[in-house]
Amino acid sequence: MKHEVWLNEEEGVLFVRYMGDTTVADYSEVSDRVLKFTPEQRLMTLVDMLEAKVPMLDRKSRKAIDERVQSLLHDNARAAIVITSPVIRMMTKIFLGTVKQKVETRIFADQREALVWLKGD
Numbered sequence: 001m002k003h004e005v006w007l008n009e010e011e012g013v014l015f016v017r018y019m020g021d022t023t024v025a026d027y028s029e030v031s032d033r034v035l036k037f038t039p040e041q042r043l044m045t046l047v048d049m050l051e052a053k054v055p056m057l058d059r060k061s062r063k064a065i066d067e068r069v070q071s072l073l074h075d076n077a078r079a080a081i082v083i084t085s086p087v088i089r090m091m092t093k094i095f096l097g098t099v100k101q102k103v104e105t106r107i108f109a110d111q112r113e114a115l116v117w118l119k120g121d
Helices: 024-034 059-072 086-098 111-119
Strands: 004-008 013-021 044-053 078-082 104-108
Touching: 004 024, 013 024, 013 111, 044 086, 044 111, 078 111, 086 104, 104 111
Parallel strands: 013 044, 044 078, 078 104
Antiparallel strands: 004 013
8 A cells, every 4th residue: 555654652653644646445444554553552643645645525435534534533632634735735624624523633734843733842
């Protein structure tokens, strides 16, 4: 799979990197990989969308992705999404505005800023 999921134990952050074309099936496959980590390992998650190509999603696709994402998250967790593309940033804001949030989620243009926020520094 072209997308990556790994735990940086030194930082205590779970990294998810989407690269290239990203489909609903990709979100599902990445979700399965994320679920292999414990809830404690998923407390701080950084989602890197810098190299992602995301198509416009219809309502059914957004709902399917939301259900998968909600299964990964739990109370007291934080998620930082790193995006520089204005189009993907706008689509992500719309998506986040239409789904129930279990965790605090913020969008950043810089990975360092995202890590600082995740760790509460």
